């Protein structure tokens with residue numbers, strides 16, 4: 150069984166993957182949210198899209214004594230984060246590239262949980278000087294490791310191609326350009342949302358078919374057995 154909810158409008162979380170003061174993350178995620186408002190499924194009320202801002206979670210560096218795969222959370226901040234992530238059916242990770250990879254705050258937030266990510270579709274949007282492709286290269290296998298279904302579509306925004314710097318002093322490190330991605334980028338976001346929704350619907354149909362044939366129960370048992378096998382791996386090995 151996968152982690153998507155079986156009924157109701159599909160809930161997509163836009164994870165804002167940076168947390169520093171003055172970050173561009175909320176601006177980029179806001180642009181994604183605005184772009185998806187016009188999607189037919191959004192207009193029909195079949196999907197809700199919300200920002201999941203890691204800065205608001207204020208998670209410390211991972212301080213759980215038991216690896217997340219065991220689901221034995223000892224801290225309130227982990228339980229709160231678990232409740233947030235469990236409420237979504239799919240995610241778009243909106244992340245900058247930091248030193249050829251993803252920001253530590255994003256990796257840390259992913260590491261905190263396991264079952265809450267498992268089976269859920271994930272889209273990736275990166276931004277950076279040259280679009281953040283190296284962050285995406287790192288993020289995709291991380292998401293796959295926690296069992297997410299990573300979509301093939303990856304959207305990149307370049308700081309000097311998808312932001313308008315007219316009138317800004319580029320030698321000032323705090324100066325900011327205005328986000329202005331081209332229509333092709335907006336079209337890619339729309340395509341990504343379509344892929345995400347199709348994946349969630351497929352999971353829901355598969356779940357109903359499993360229930361009808363009783364395979365769901367068997368699948369759940371298999372998953373349980375697999376997890377028991379995993380539990381047999383010494384915790385120190387994870």
Ligand SMILES: Cc1cc2nc3c(=O)[nH]c(=O)nc-3n(C[C@H](O)[C@H](O)[C@H](O)COP(=O)(O)O)c2cc1C
Pocket residue numbers: 167168169171172173174175245246247248249250276277278279280281
């Ligand atoms: C610590 C740090 C490392 C960075 N490393 C890279 C990098 O390796 N490649 C790149 O294209 N941009 C890099 N940048 C530029 C960021 O992609 C750009 O500043 C972006 O706006 C950062 O996202 P944020 O504003 O949401 O924090 C780096 C920025 C920071 C703060």
